[in-house]
Amino acid sequence: MSAPTPTRDQIRQAPKVLLHDHLDGGLRPQTIVELAAEIGHELPAGDAGSLARWFTESADSGSLVRYLETFDHTVAVMQNGPAIARVARECVEDLAADGVVYAEIRYAPEQHVEGGMSLDEVVAAVQEGFDAGMSASGGRIVVRQLLTAMRHQARSMEIAELAIAWRDRGVAGFDIAGAEAGFPPTRHLDAFEYMQRENAHFTIHAGEAFGLPSIWEALQWCGADRLGHGVRIIDNITVADDGSVELGRLASYVRDKRIPLEMCPRSNIQTGAAESIAEHPIGLLTELRFRVTVNTDNRLMSGTSMTDEMVGLVEAFDYSLEDLRWFTINAMKSAFLPFDERLAIIDEVVKPGYAALVAAR
Ligand SMILES: O=c1[nH]cnc2c1ncn2[C@@H]1O[C@H](CO)[C@@H](O)[C@H]1O
Numbered sequence: 001m002s003a004p005t006p007t008r009d010q011i012r013q014a015p016k017v018l019l020h021d022h023l024d025g026g027l028r029p030q031t032i033v034e035l036a037a038e039i040g041h042e043l044p045a046g047d048a049g050s051l052a053r054w055f056t057e058s059a060d061s062g063s064l065v066r067y068l069e070t071f072d073h074t075v076a077v078m079q080n081g082p083a084i085a086r087v088a089r090e091c092v093e094d095l096a097a098d099g100v101v102y103a104e105i106r107y108a109p110e111q112h113v114e115g116g117m118s119l120d121e122v123v124a125a126v127q128e129g130f131d132a133g134m135s136a137s138g139g140r141i142v143v144r145q146l147l148t149a150m151r152h153q154a155r156s157m158e159i160a161e162l163a164i165a166w167r168d169r170g171v172a173g174f175d176i177a178g179a180e181a182g183f184p185p186t187r188h189l190d191a192f193e194y195m196q197r198e199n200a201h202f203t204i205h206a207g208e209a210f211g212l213p214s215i216w217e218a219l220q221w222c223g224a225d226r227l228g229h230g231v232r233i234i235d236n237i238t239v240a241d242d243g244s245v246e247l248g249r250l251a252s253y254v255r256d257k258r259i260p261l262e263m264c265p266r267s268n269i270q271t272g273a274a275e276s277i278a279e280h281p282i283g284l285l286t287e288l289r290f291r292v293t294v295n296t297d298n299r300l301m302s303g304t305s306m307t308d309e310m311v312g313l314v315e316a317f318d319y320s321l322e323d324l325r326w327f328t329i330n331a332m333k334s335a336f337l338p339f340d341e342r343l344a345i346i347d348e349v350v351k352p353g354y355a356a357l358v359a360a361r
């Protein structure tokens with residue numbers, strides 16, 4: 001590759017788009033300490049530094065189920081309106097400081113009702129925090145909510161209805177998350193069909209801890225617009241010794257239909273879905289021109305940011321600013337925002353931002 005390697009500083013300045021990031025996976029460690037003290041929740045570590053380490057080390061388990069156990073402590077401190085609004089506002093501030101210009105942030109409202117809030121109040125608290133963060137940024141970042149239903153629970157229809165009720169007030173779509181094995185997407189078919197009838201958008205966590213059948217169901221039974229992770233699509237691709245590549249029918253479908261893949265490299269290494277960044281399927285999928293996007297998943301558990309993810313990819317695959325621009329435009333094209341708003345961000349923010357960095361290079 002002839003273009004010079006982008007520096008961390010250039011990557012931080014570059015406009016970035018984030019489609020897959022969990023609100024309850026991105027709290028500031030210091031905020032967790034303070035919120036836990038307010039409600040008397042016992043944490044596995046007392047100060048912000050050791051707590052941050054506890055999260056990344058515990059999440060580094062090689063298993064999605066054990067990785068997800070760490071969320072007990074973040075969800076526990078997000079059970080009242082002011083706490084949720086604070087976390088949401090800080091999320092926007094942290095993303096804006098990292099150069100993110102558009103983000104869709106997801107969380108499961110049903111996990112935040114233990115303190116007596118209604119589902120509606122939870123969504124309102126998140127929106128209050130997002131609005132505060134967006135206005136503080138002076139319009140530098142646009143943030144939307146995605147409402148997630150937990151796949152092992154049975155509230156997906158209710159959550160889909162909640163997403164529709166809030167569709168013009170900050171909620172851009174719907175998702176399911178949680179342990180994948182044993183909980184196929186078709187378990188929530190009624191919720192996905194309802195979203196389709198409402199002309200609404202949804203993504204599905206699929207092909208992370210479980211393979212092709214999960215991706216196939218998400219697309220061909222449930223009608224997902226995007227795939228959360230989708231890394232296991234690699235199981236339907238064969239690379240021969242001479243380097244020639246053959247795509248199976250499902251992989252071809254995903255590429256032909258430009259199905260966006262919300263790839264989260266560091267998270268995948270922690271849950272055992274990939275060995276290392278260099279060996280992560282994102283390299284091959286990018287070469288094959290799948291519609292790849294780069295995401296953080298859980299900034300706290302992975303100790304990561306959009307800049308960190310992109311720096312890691314640049315180190316592993318020697319990507320240029322042009323490649324990072326490609327990931328970013330892929331993501332913006334795949335956003336659950338109306339077409340004209342997507343185009344405006346691409347033309348007025350993403351392209352000029354990269355052009356300025358390339359000109360200064
Ligand atoms: O990578 C992931 N795969 C599946 N589920 C996840 C992942 N990261 C987070 N969550 C789950 O989504 C919930 C709502 O945000 C979190 O509480 C966590 O249980």
Ligand SMILES: [Zn+2]
Pocket residue numbers: 020022177205228297
């Ligand atoms: Zn996720």
